[in-house]
């Protein structure tokens with residue numbers, strides 16, 4: 296039998312038609328689909344500006360550049376995330392500082408953030424783990440008090456809501472980034488976006504996406520002279536080529552129209568899991584806080600204490616039975632590259648404890664109910680083998 300992956304894309308014939316239309320048009324990159332996708336994202340999230348880029352990591356990088364994160368600065372983020380959330384800080388020559396997580400949501404703990412603030416702190420990058428929104432109000436008030444920039448890493452959380460506002464509205468942050476990798480909520484193959492309500496940041500983001508170049512004459516630094524014509528542009532910063540194509544944006548626009556359905560489907564599958572696994576002896580289930588509506592990017596189970604030593608066997612057994620289970624995530628600072636930089640075990644004890652006992656079960660909108668049932672059946676039969 297085919298392995299059921301932990302996540303995958305949902306592409307239909309409408310998506311394919313839209314991509315083909317763009318392929319047959321005059322613009323395959325930097326055409327009308329870029330602005331159209333940006334506009335659609337703004338409308339969906341309820342925010343003023345969006346800048347779409349080649350991937351979520353590029354989005355994080357230009358967000359850090361726009362926030363003027365530089366050598367000598369510190370940026371606080373979560374250890375339980377994909378490496379990109381911290382790597383973007385290193386790209387700027389600054390230092391990622393890891394604040395421990397809350398046990399229930401697995402999100403960065405505002406109290407832990409407070410303890411990590413120093414004279415050098417410049418920004419906070421909270422990550423909405425598995426699609427469950429962080430304590431944004433608390434994080435926002437800490438940031439205001441210390442004059443810090445907040446960049447939400449919402450790679451997991453497109454479509455999630457916090458206290459009635461969509462993640463991406465930037466109500467409690469300066470910028471929010473999304474990823475459109477195929478395992479995320481909508482896909483453009485590779486792709487990402489930065490959203491903001493601040494015009495100053497928006498203009499910087501546009502520049503950093505495109506080599507630091509501006510064609511906006513009112514922003515030119517070299518005074519106009521006779522020789523300057525309409526060909527003229529200025530490179531004012533060291534930017535990058537983080538552009539995304541019209542082909543990808545055509546797919547993104549079409550995908551975004553289905554996002555609410557995708558999330559509804561994820562919630563439906565989660566409800567089935569929660570019911571089927573309630574009161575089991577082996578593991579605890581993920582929970583949703585009152586103020587939050589998760590977009591359920593991941594369904595992560597936590598083995599109870601007495602089974603945590605068996606995580607490896609349980610994981611391998613699930614894999615052998617055709618479940619593409621995963622572990623999200625190894626604490627970032629335990630990666631060899633980070634150890635080489637001087638980070639050590641013991642830095643975030645809750646994150647390390649969490650990591651020892653978790654398994655991600657398959658969850659994606661295209662999952663059939665028969666596959667959901669297969670996951671439940673296999674997981675339960677594996678549980679039965681571990682009597683204690």
Ligand SMILES: *Cc1c(COP(=O)(O)O)cnc(C)c1O
Nearest residue numbers: 350351352377379450474475476
């Ligand atoms: C996927 C992901 C990213 C990076 O996105 P890419 O599009 O793969 O570059 C960043 N942060 C988190 C938490 C992610 O899951």
